[in-house]
Amino acid sequence: MTLALGCIADDYTGASDLANTLTRAGLRTVQTIGVPADDLDLPEVDAVVVSLKSRSIEAGLAVARSRAAETWLRGRGAGHVLFKICSTFDSTVSGNIGPVMDALRADGGEAIVLVTPAFPETGRTVYQGNLFVGAVPLNESPLKDHPLNPMHDSNLVRVLARQSRTPIGLVDLATLSRGAEAVRARLAELAGKGIGAAIIDAVFDRDLETIGLVAAGHRLSVGASGIGLGLARALVSTGKVRSATATGGAHAAVGGPAACLAGSCSQATLQQIANAERVMPVLHLNSEQIVAGASEAQRALAWARPQLAEGPVLIASSATPDQVSALQARHGRDAAGHAIEQAMADIAEGLVQAGVRRLIVAGGETSGAVVDRLKIPGFLVGVEIAAGVPVLRAVGAAAGEMLLALKSGNFGGPEFFSDALGLMR
Ligand SMILES: Nc1ncnc2c1ncn2[C@@H]1O[C@H](COP(=O)(O)OP(=O)(O)O)[C@@H](O)[C@H]1O
């Protein structure tokens, strides 16, 4: 297998979002969980997205894991590596976008790296280096209340500079609108001043195509699905990849009981859970009990098991920003998040033991904990449920044939759970 594009995603929902985008743009793509073992049977593909759970871990560990993924991808011929981050630039002052970018840049010997979280299809646009989520700047969006990495600054040049060892520059929309040569000239100018990374504006998909053409001439780029789209289109338009329809075998039905788990506390997910209450039984977990070590997972399983034959169920820990802050004030942010993620993993494991073969998980960190517990080494990409969320078919899972959907907290329409179930047969 010789890869046209190697990708390292800092969480599992983000990885499936990118794998979906690359697939739709004509690249045969597989998503792996971590660096694949040598005996994992991967199909012939153009792109591999290695999923890491590295967004919220200690920066040194995120760097080490990202480097291991990079070595594997480059070893399979990937001339370009995309470090996939969140379209809302989820990170903290200590990382992990800056430290990972710095390390991969040093490894690849890149003078300057293009960085953009723009993903216009989901309302993420960047103008003058400021990230907008829909109509509002990042710091006014629901991301200001994220349980793990609240975002309080929409100026990404500033945000990345705080995390990175290199000075950060800007390629603005006016330059971008003059085309690929103008962008290359601006990058050369910035690199000449010792600037090692540049946030690049992007508002429309056509902007991403210009960015993709320029980025494809480099060894590394950093961004969300939008830059993935640009890179994929560049690889197809320059003939480096022959456009494919879909990776074979991703679409067959698996049947069996279905369940949904929600650990995301995003506004979008809270609305989706409220709407799901009209069409399926929903259990709201007691997060205080989970953190106290009580057997909430067993209670949830006892509640779910007798109902699985009747239809799908949804189990949620999701809470409003005030409730999340109150729990964190009592137990600490990391301890609360970790305990709830592990409870979700316990529940997922129990559900699969009870026969569930179609599983929808809302939340990136939550998905990471669940997929790790289920020991799923990789996914093929199936149909798109909503922008950034495909149906995934597990490859090499301990439980055998399974379909999953890993939903970024912020993605999906108001009826996401029903929409997903309708497509996961
Ligand atoms: N009720 C709650 N109180 C505090 N934290 C919670 C609660 N429910 C879930 N969490 C934690 O919030 C985090 C949500 O992150 P994640 O799953 O990545 O969702 P998103 O995709 O919205 O970012 C996880 O660490 C999860 O365990």
Ligand SMILES: O=C(O)[C@@H](O)C(=O)COP(=O)(O)O
């Ligand atoms: O780019 C995005 O917004 C998503 O692909 C993503 O990374 C999702 O992260 P979570 O919101 O933490 O699920």
